[in-house]
Structure formats: C-alpha cells, structure tokens
Amino acid sequence: MRRLLLALPFALLPLAIAQAASHDHDHDEPGHVEGGSLDAHEHGAAQLNALLDGQRLELELESPAMNLVGFEHAPSSAADRAKVAAVRRQLGQPQELFGLAAGDCVVATQELESALFETEQHDASEHSEIHAHYRLDCQQPGELQQLDLSELFKRFPATEKIQVQLIGPNGQQGVELTPAKATLDF
Ligand SMILES: [Zn+2]
Numbered sequence: 001m002r003r004l005l006l007a008l009p010f011a012l013l014p015l016a017i018a019q020a021a022s023h024d025h026d027h028d029e030p031g032h033v034e035g036g037s038l039d040a041h042e043h044g045a046a047q048l049n050a051l052l053d054g055q056r057l058e059l060e061l062e063s064p065a066m067n068l069v070g071f072e073h074a075p076s077s078a079a080d081r082a083k084v085a086a087v088r089r090q091l092g093q094p095q096e097l098f099g100l101a102a103g104d105c106v107v108a109t110q111e112l113e114s115a116l117f118e119t120e121q122h123d124a125s126e127h128s129e130i131h132a133h134y135r136l137d138c139q140q141p142g143e144l145q146q147l148d149l150s151e152l153f154k155r156f157p158a159t160e161k162i163q164v165q166l167i168g169p170n171g172q173q174g175v176e177l178t179p180a181k182a183t184l185d186f
Helices: 002-012 014-024 078-091 150-155
Strands: 045-053 056-064 105-114 129-138 146-148 161-168 171-177 183-185
Touching (some): 171 183
Parallel strands (some): 045 161
Antiparallel strands (some): 045 056, 146 183
16 A cells, blocks of 8 residues: 555656656747647646655645746846745745644755756747755654645735645545635645
C-alpha cells in the first residue's frame, strides 16, 4: 500500500508531464503545441498538487507567471528584476503560503523554476510559468489539519483559483480553491 501511494502522485499528476513537455519544447519552432498545453495556461488559474505521506509533505505549484509576478516577459528593467526577486523570496516561504503552521514542518528541499528566473532572454510573446516544488519534513503530521491558501491568495491577488489535487491520510481529493474558499482538509 505504501509503495502504491508513493507511486501514485506522479502517475496522477499531469503537471509533471506538462512541465517536461514545455521544457523540451523548442521555443523557435512555430505552431507546435504539444498536448494542448496552452489550454492549461489560463491567467488567474493555477494548479497545486499535494501529497502527505507519513512525515513527508510534497507540494507542487504550477502557475502562470502573470498570477505571481504580474508579467511574463523576460525582466527588462531594474523594477522588473526587483519584482521577480520579491516573488522568489515569497515563494521561498511555503509554510506561510500554504498555511502549514501546524505539523512542525521544515523545508527539506525546494525548487523554483521559471524562464523569468533565467538570465537567458526568451521570446517576448511567449507565456511564462512558475513551477515551485517543495518537500517538507513534518515531525507532527497528525497535527496538519488543512491546507490554507489564504496567504497565497492575499500575496498574489491576481490568482483567482487554484485547482488542488491532494493525496493524504483520507485519500485523494480534487478541489478548486478560491479566496472565498481557501482551505482543504488533509
Ligand atoms: Zn500567460
């Protein structure tokens, strides 16, 4: 059962596949859209996958950069770069963003990926996304009652809805969270 649970998320999560496809995508090649990935990029909408397995909590957030930064072009001014840096700092605080004060969790690893974080320039007309992947170790996972995205919605008000897939002690749930309904029980 444990092995099955561990294997599930990456089979279930279309994000991992979409992410891999977008990374393989040749930006200079026109008219080549794999798997309808443009449909998945809707400004205002984001996706969050969460897995709580024993003391391990994994979170994977995929969002149009527009929702978090307010633009998707390569940073071209000092103000742009400052904005991107501020967003990176905020994304480095998953306990605050996802309402994880309980559970005695510490961040074991985190990865923040976006074309906006790279120095290499990209096509100005291209959409950009931000991908954040966190792994937390929670000493008291039984005290984790819920995900609470209130702080995320507050800090990034251009984010209107987040499609959440959660796998926890009570099984799998798929729910759309909004500023008006920002919590989901584990
Ligand atoms: Zn976009």
